Amino acid sequence: MPAIEDGPSVPAARERARAIPEAAVARLAVYLRVLSAMSEQGVSSVSSEELSAAAGVNSAKLRKDLSYIGSYGTRGVGYEVGVLVDQIERTLGLTRKHSVAVVGIGNLGHALANYGGFPGRGFPVTALFDVDPDLIGIPVGGIPVHHIDDITAVCAEREISIGVIATPPPAAQAVCDRLVQGGVECILNFAPVVLQVPDTVEVRKVDLAVELQVLSFHVARRADQAQVDAMADAREDGDRTGIDGMVVR
Amino acid sequence: MPAIEDGPSVPAARERARAIPEAAVARLAVYLRVLSAMSEQGVSSVSSEELSAAAGVNSAKLRKDLSYIGSYGTRGVGYEVGVLVDQIERTLGLTRKHSVAVVGIGNLGHALANYGGFPGRGFPVTALFDVDPDLIGIPVGGIPVHHIDDITAVCAEREISIGVIATPPPAAQAVCDRLVQGGVECILNFAPVVLQVPDTVEVRKVDLAVELQVLSFHVARRADQAQVDAMADAREDGDRTGIDGMVVR
């Protein structure tokens, strides 16, 4: 248990960051939202049990996740909300602003541009791009739309760090290439396309079709399971199968 | 209860379905899209190497994923595109239509409603809901908007199986409850809220803030790593005065 002091602990904190499991990072963002809401309601202290219930995970997982960023709890008591908010924000790099560019101002792009400052601030949308001449120059959500040919120049100039791709699929890779050339470090991709990027660039994708199809799979699985159950019931009226009652989940 | 008369492997296929890892299911949806595109371009045969490259995974993973749904390849040759498309569609339950309801016709809801039939068809949007009186009755993407008080009745009547929540956070749980009461089996949640549902209902969430914050984390991690590297370099150079004051964001 390393001392939390300056000096050697700074590199330690840095090295720890690398060691946080990807899955835990996503959950930290959820905890942060719950904690922020609690903070606004004047809650100042919380136990792992309470927080985990509000975040929809079990308490052991929550404590393990929090342990990745340090030991900020008090045994027998719980955590101070304010402390956790600060530490999670620091871990997620939210103390720095990350300028966002949105490319493709269709329905989805409009929705994204109008989020206005983006969720929870810290992610100001500072540039919009499209190909449609009718859109260019017109402000959406207060920001003028530029032509996608200017992506590289504008992103470099405004030090955009996150590019959001909301274009039709065929345009996505070309847009991505320009964003990368303009120096963006991360891309959030809404286009149903597998993007090729240098490994210095982080990509996350949000794929509506995939989400729906995964849900569809679960519907089918449930229906099938119901059928298997029914068959088993019908077939074995004397010999009740073992308790293989399967948790279908 | 559709009687499926398809050879002896039906129960086997059913039991296998339960065994497909969640992560693999999501990737099958990606493979399906790639395969559909290939099919449209007249490609009729593909190797695991080609397909995995197009889908952005390695070939061993692809073969393992495909093995969960059965053995449809030909050793020494590859896979027939059409066969894979059919089998993946069957596994994902895409042979059945899944009616979709969208709740919350703001910017995002508009975008979703206008997807028109939703990605790759099979997911027709058949009902829209909002609270705003100015929206009710007006068609969006060809479908009239109902009041959210009617969610339960309309969903039950039209046999909606998937509910999409695109409301502001405070409304999400109440909307969710009504969808569940109306008999929806699955929910796709865009609201940044942890939903409480009975465990007969499957929920997936798309959380923009989480996505951005995960990206932010990676930016921070890279910056930190770069600095650690720089310090290591400097130290090797005979301890040039450390910039060990760190640029802490």
Added chain:
DNA sequence: CGTTGTGAATCCCTTCACAGCT
């Protein structure tokens, strides 16, 4: 006491590497 923090066990997923088939 009550709650945190964490080694150890477990489970799940990925990767390897090669046997098996065409």
Added chain:
DNA sequence: AGCTGTGAAGGGATTCACAACG
């Protein structure tokens, strides 16, 4: 000869359960 299908090994992430501590 070439490519698929898959046991086996490896690596992560989750859960357990309890020691440590205010």
